[in-house]
Amino acid sequence: MSNLSSPETTPIDPAIEAALVASTDARAQALLDFAAIPSVSALPEHAGDMVKAAEWVADRLRGVGATDVAVEPTSLHPIVYGRIHEAPGAPTVLVYCHYDVQPVDPLELWETTPFEPFLRDGRFVGRGVADDKGQLVMHISALEAMRSVGRAPAVNLTFVFEGEEEYGSDSLYAWIEANRERLAADVAVISDTGFFEGNIPGITVGLRGIMYAQIDVVLSPVDLHSGMYGGTVANPANALAQIIAALKGPDGRIRVPGFYDDVVPLSDADRAAMAALPFEDEAYRAGIPVNALVGEAGWTTLERKAARPTLDINGMWSGFTGEGAKTIIPAHAHAKVSTRLVANQAPEKIYEQFAAYVAQVAPPGVTVTTTFIHGGEPSLTPTDHPATQAAARSLKAVYGVEPVYMREGGSIPVTAAFDHTLGLPVVLLGFTQPTCNAHAPNEWLELDNFERGTRVIVRLWDELAGLPRG
Amino acid sequence: MSNLSSPETTPIDPAIEAALVASTDARAQALLDFAAIPSVSALPEHAGDMVKAAEWVADRLRGVGATDVAVEPTSLHPIVYGRIHEAPGAPTVLVYCHYDVQPVDPLELWETTPFEPFLRDGRFVGRGVADDKGQLVMHISALEAMRSVGRAPAVNLTFVFEGEEEYGSDSLYAWIEANRERLAADVAVISDTGFFEGNIPGITVGLRGIMYAQIDVVLSPVDLHSGMYGGTVANPANALAQIIAALKGPDGRIRVPGFYDDVVPLSDADRAAMAALPFEDEAYRAGIPVNALVGEAGWTTLERKAARPTLDINGMWSGFTGEGAKTIIPAHAHAKVSTRLVANQAPEKIYEQFAAYVAQVAPPGVTVTTTFIHGGEPSLTPTDHPATQAAARSLKAVYGVEPVYMREGGSIPVTAAFDHTLGLPVVLLGFTQPTCNAHAPNEWLELDNFERGTRVIVRLWDELAGLPRG
Numbered sequence: 044m045s046n047l048s049s050p051e052t053t054p055i056d057p058a059i060e061a062a063l064v065a066s067t068d069a070r071a072q073a074l075l076d077f078a079a080i081p082s083v084s085a086l087p088e089h090a091g092d093m094v095k096a097a098e099w100v101a102d103r104l105r106g107v108g109a110t111d112v113a114v115e116p117t118s119l120h121p122i123v124y125g126r127i128h129e130a131p132g133a134p135t136v137l138v139y140c141h142y143d144v145q146p147v148d149p150l151e152l153w154e155t156t157p158f159e160p161f162l163r164d165g166r167f168v169g170r171g172v173a174d175d176k177g178q179l180v181m182h183i184s185a186l187e188a189m190r191s192v193g194r195a196p197a198v199n200l201t202f203v204f205e206g207e208e209e210y211g212s213d214s215l216y217a218w219i220e221a222n223r224e225r226l227a228a229d230v231a232v233i234s235d236t237g238f239f240e241g242n243i244p245g246i247t248v249g250l251r252g253i254m255y256a257q258i259d260v261v262l263s264p265v266d267l268h269s270g271m272y273g274g275t276v277a278n279p280a281n282a283l284a285q286i287i288a289a290l291k292g293p294d295g296r297i298r299v300p301g302f303y304d305d306v307v308p309l310s311d312a313d314r315a316a317m318a319a320l321p322f323e324d325e326a327y328r329a330g331i332p333v334n335a336l337v338g339e340a341g342w343t344t345l346e347r348k349a350a351r352p353t354l355d356i357n358g359m360w361s362g363f364t365g366e367g368a369k370t371i372i373p374a375h376a377h378a379k380v381s382t383r384l385v386a387n388q389a390p391e392k393i394y395e396q397f398a399a400y401v402a403q404v405a406p407p408g409v410t411v412t413t414t415f416i417h418g419g420e421p422s423l424t425p426t427d428h429p430a431t432q433a434a435a436r437s438l439k440a441v442y443g444v445e446p447v448y449m450r451e452g453g454s455i456p457v458t459a460a461f462d463h464t465l466g467l468p469v470v471l472l473g474f475t476q477p478t479c480n481a482h483a484p485n486e487w488l489e490l491d492n493f494e495r496g497t498r499v500i501v502r503l504w505d506e507l508a509g510l511p512r513g
Numbered sequence: 514m515s516n517l518s519s520p521e522t523t524p525i526d527p528a529i530e531a532a533l534v535a536s537t538d539a540r541a542q543a544l545l546d547f548a549a550i551p552s553v554s555a556l557p558e559h560a561g562d563m564v565k566a567a568e569w570v571a572d573r574l575r576g577v578g579a580t581d582v583a584v585e586p587t588s589l590h591p592i593v594y595g596r597i598h599e600a601p602g603a604p605t606v607l608v609y610c611h612y613d614v615q616p617v618d619p620l621e622l623w624e625t626t627p628f629e630p631f632l633r634d635g636r637f638v639g640r641g642v643a644d645d646k647g648q649l650v651m652h653i654s655a656l657e658a659m660r661s662v663g664r665a666p667a668v669n670l671t672f673v674f675e676g677e678e679e680y681g682s683d684s685l686y687a688w689i690e691a692n693r694e695r696l697a698a699d700v701a702v703i704s705d706t707g708f709f710e711g712n713i714p715g716i717t718v719g720l721r722g723i724m725y726a727q728i729d730v731v732l733s734p735v736d737l738h739s740g741m742y743g744g745t746v747a748n749p750a751n752a753l754a755q756i757i758a759a760l761k762g763p764d765g766r767i768r769v770p771g772f773y774d775d776v777v778p779l780s781d782a783d784r785a786a787m788a789a790l791p792f793e794d795e796a797y798r799a800g801i802p803v804n805a806l807v808g809e810a811g812w813t814t815l816e817r818k819a820a821r822p823t824l825d826i827n828g829m830w831s832g833f834t835g836e837g838a839k840t841i842i843p844a845h846a847h848a849k850v851s852t853r854l855v856a857n858q859a860p861e862k863i864y865e866q867f868a869a870y871v872a873q874v875a876p877p878g879v880t881v882t883t884t885f886i887h888g889g890e891p892s893l894t895p896t897d898h899p900a901t902q903a904a905a906r907s908l909k910a911v912y913g914v915e916p917v918y919m920r921e922g923g924s925i926p927v928t929a930a931f932d933h934t935l936g937l938p939v940v941l942l943g944f945t946q947p948t949c950n951a952h953a954p955n956e957w958l959e960l961d962n963f964e965r966g967t968r969v970i971v972r973l974w975d976e977l978a979g980l981p982r983g
Contacts, residue, residue, distance in 0.1 A: 270923025
């Protein structure tokens with residue numbers, strides 16, 4: 044615990060601190076054991092490992108005195124459920140992590156064997172140590188230390204540990220719908236995110252949603268000879284390009300009428316906070332790398348990265364795509380289009396606006412249809428929400444610095460499910476670093492963050508005990 | 514010979530006519546024999562058939578007294594060469610047909626076996642009977658009839674019968690370059706086209722050329738996560754769509770600066786002649802079928818179909834093209850783009866203009882390159898050229914009606930080679946009908962056109978004898 048220089052830390056309960064010090068090796072070993080289980084949700088050959096990992100989690104929950112512990116079957120991988128409800132009248136916190144991990148390919152880029160994790164020079168290295176097994180172990184470890192000195196959390200905890208986060212979370216939504224009562228809570232804490240660049244403690248307050256659609260443009264039943272028909276019929280690929288080009292203006296603004304209507308404005312304070320973050324455009328650009336950073340006029344890169352909605356073509360295809368030349372007018376052309384949404388844009392409404400606009404700008408001579416593929420709600424928890432502030436105080440106490448408030452450009456599906464389906468405020472409190480190779484070879488987690496994160500969690504249950512109940 | 518009602522025909526030399534009548538069955542059988550050879554140039558397993566067909570042609574040439582007959586090897590299929598130069602001081606005519614045929618798939622749509630051709634109800638049916646073996650046999654048959662009554666053509670004839678017309682004519686260009694002296698002539702007659710809709714005798718005076726290129730747009734070395742990077746970087750698919758959309762205006766005009774500079778204007782007479790042709794937009798539209806006919810403002814469908822240049826995307830691809838959704842910003846995006854050119858647009862110049870314009874309209878944040886894939890010169894023989902008029906008189910004599918002058922939207926590579934490499938005026942005189950299924954199942958040729966076409970050729974050599982020599 045040495046990489047943060049500020050001395051402004053506040054110790055946790057000395058008995059729990061002593062218990063954590065005593066269990067240092069055992070806790071590290073627990074993560075190494077857990078990360079050694081190759082629970083790759085995407086690969087059918089790991090189905091047995093998925094069950095093994097789920098059982099490992101359930102055993103640990105039982106070990107900290109959780110009740111109603113169950114490895115709940117779904118149509119794919121089980122969800123581990125459990126609860127510690129020992130604080131009558133106190134708020135209930137829904138705690139989420141996931142026990143599945145990303146596939147490991149390309150294997151040749153790993154410096155070691157992905158499922159033979161190790162701790163060396165202050166870092167855990169191995170698939171899943173950061174995303175998300177390390178964070179799950181922090182939650183369990185905090186409870187083990189508390190239990191070892193006879194303490195119970197000051198809030199009621201309900202645990203949901205998922206096994207399909209890296210594979211689309213398909214089973215989760217129906218399971219949440221079917222288990223609303225068992226999931227009743229006052230706030231959700233999701234530990235599947237991380238800190239800001241440079242290991243600056245942070246809380247993720249915003250995630251973008253998504254609206255994903257397809258545009259299909261059809262000219263004719265078959266490809267036409269471009270010499271015989273060229274000049275007399277529309278070209279579906281040209282038509283699709285026209286439609287796509289009409290979606291955004293030269294200023295990078297999305298031209299779909301009404302698209303920005305529901306966007307919650309960034310406050311001056313939000314913008315000032317983002318501007319204060321140590322973010323260097325040039326380093327970001329060079330790290331991708333791209334020629335230049337490009338986006339909506341009037342907003343900084345960091346704002347565009349997560350706090351502004353986007354529109355991107357994800358794929359596009361038409362006609363002849365081989366080597367050389369084929370002289371056809373393609374019969375049809377297609378594009379996958381997605382918009383990243385920010386609060387309070389609703390995917391279904393955005394799709395309706397999008398479809399209407401596409402129909403409006405479609406050129407004559409072709410048949411243009413749009414199809415909704417999937418949607419996900421954006422989420423935004425106010426910085427001044429009591430739960431966010433409880434998490435901020437917990438981080439401040441352990442790290443000695445004020446945490447920053449971040450928005451992430453992507454989506455964590457469970458967040459939207461907790462937010463929109465269960466109606467819970469969501470605190471995204473995670474302890475990894477942006478460069479942790481979460482979905483890449485040589486995934487790592489700083490031991491210091493593992494240790495401090497466990498203490499942040501210990502403190503968080505106390506801080507949340509005072510949360511006004513909804 | 515009954516499908517044209519006009520009585521205004523002029524008989525050919527009675528002796529030759531009698532010889533043609535006497536050889537009616539033999540000439541039909543010759544076409545059936547020739548069409549039974551499966552000379553599919555695109556398929557390696559037919560290499561032996563290609564040689565067999567070439568030898569068949571060479572034997573026939575020798576049979577009509579041609580000299581210097583040679584089956585000339587190329588890097589793929591041989592070219593059959595021969596000459597009848599028995600008219601000292603008279604013009605020399607370069608005669609071109611091709612002995613190769615299109616592949617036959619889809620075989621299940623043939624009502625008979627493609628290489629078991631037959632003559633029934635006034636039609637030859639089988640692969641190649643129209644394109645182009647029927648026309649080659651007409652040329653040979655005309656000479657056989659003349660020879661049988663002791664006549665020689667009034668012009669000098671040099672024959673080039675190609676074997677790769679349906680496979681790109683790759684060998685032809687180098688062979689023409691290498692054989693300029695043996696190909697010295699005053700005019701070229703190419704019999705590989707046809708009549709106007711409704712079997713109206715016509716001469717093709719214009720063919721479009723082509724400039725075929727590729728646009729490559731690169732963002733980054735790998736696909737990027739659309740959530741993490743969306744809003745901060747350019748999207749190569751969106752960028753490509755912008756470029757493509759900028760290529761044409763809403764009026765259908767190509768916006769590449771200078772693109773139209775070298776277009777030979779359509780004269781009022783040209784436009785009046787095209788307007789007089791019996792062409793119905795609605796029937797044409799329904800026959801494709803497409804929703805609507807679309808093209809450059811200010812020109813009729815027939816003008817846009819062949820007498821105006823075009824720009825079409827032939828293919829386009831980027832990113833994710835599977836089922837469902839993948840949330841990426843593609844690393845790169847690509848398009849095949851071709852323009853059909855009209856006289857006097859030069860493919861190389863058009864490419865330079867195109868490349869410069871693409872570079873100009875390319876949005877920031879991506880690397881855009883263009884590549885020239887291939888080019889072909891347009892060709893246009895004046896309607897009032899003496900050779901065109903000689904062909905017109907020949908058609909008029911046999912069919913009893915004034916032929917129409919047509920432009921075709923596609924390209925016949927040898928035409929540009931004869932026109933631009935050898936500097937010859939080209940007469941495109943063919944006898945098929947637009948609906949003859951040239952590249953489709955159940956290819957056919959009207960017996961009446963086979964018979965009359967042979968007589969047109971007999972007359973043509975007389976008519977061309979008076980051609981002023983270049």
